[in-house]
Amino acid sequence: PRVCCRIACVSAPSVYQRLKRLESEDASAVLLEFDRRFSIYGDEFIFYDYCNPLHLPEHIGAQSFDIVVVDPPYLSEECLSKVALTVKFLTKGKVLLCTGAIMEEQAQKVLGVKICKFIPKHNHSLANEFRCYVNYQSSLDS
Numbered sequence: 001p002r003v004c005c006r007i008a009c010v011s012a013p014s015v016y017q018r019l020k021r022l023e024s025e026d027a028s029a030v031l032l033e034f035d036r037r038f039s040i041y042g043d044e045f046i047f048y049d050y051c052n053p054l055h056l057p058e059h060i061g062a063q064s065f066d067i068v069v070v071d072p073p074y075l076s077e078e079c080l081s082k083v084a085l086t087v088k089f090l091t092k093g094k095v096l097l098c099t100g101a102i103m104e105e106q107a108q109k110v111l112g113v114k115i116c117k118f119i120p121k122h123n124h125s126l127a128n129e130f131r132c133y134v135n136y137q138s139s140l141d142s
Contacts, residue, residue: 006030008090010048010070010083012098013038032056032086034073053085060090067094075100084110094136101129108133116140 005027009016016031020041031038032048039045046057050073068091072083080103087095088111097113098120107113113133118140120130132140 005067006065008032008065008068010068010086010090011050011073012069012071015069015071015098016041016044048086050079050082050086053082054089056086056089062089063092065090066092067096069096069098071098075103077106080106081110087111095134096138096140097133098130099133101131104131104133111135114141117142 007019007027007029009019009029010032011034013031013033013035016029016033016038019027019029030044030046031041032046034047034049036047039047046060049055068087070083070087072079080099087097095111095113097107097111099107101115104115107115111133113135116132116134116138118132120132134140
């Protein structure tokens with residue numbers, strides 16, 4: 001079966017795990033994550049440290065993912081700016097960012113994404129309002 005959608009989950013292990021449960025023949029996903037406990041996913045796990053945003057394995061080519069789903073580990077301009085370098089390297093175009101509402105202006109600036117009407121629900125109560133941002137037409141914004 002031909003894979004038509006390659007998805008990179010950057011610091012978003014719960015999204016990656018959900019995609020794995022869907023087991024679609026049309027899509028494949030990899031997880032770029034700092035927490036090495038996720039190395040149980042074998043070749044689909046790529047160690048990732050946002051402090052070294054372009055330190056990626058050679059087999060990960062530029063613009064090799066149809067969409068990048070990213071949940072930066074910290075609510076800071078520095079973290080988002082560095083993660084944005086990774087996202088821009090990986091994506092063919094589409095970006096879905098999940099981060100705090102307070103990061104809206106910075107997200108627009110570094111990734112060209114806009115906040116969605118959809119408000120994600122989080123299993124753990126977060127101190128900050130959590131939002132989704134995209135740079136493409138999406139049902140998350142209707």
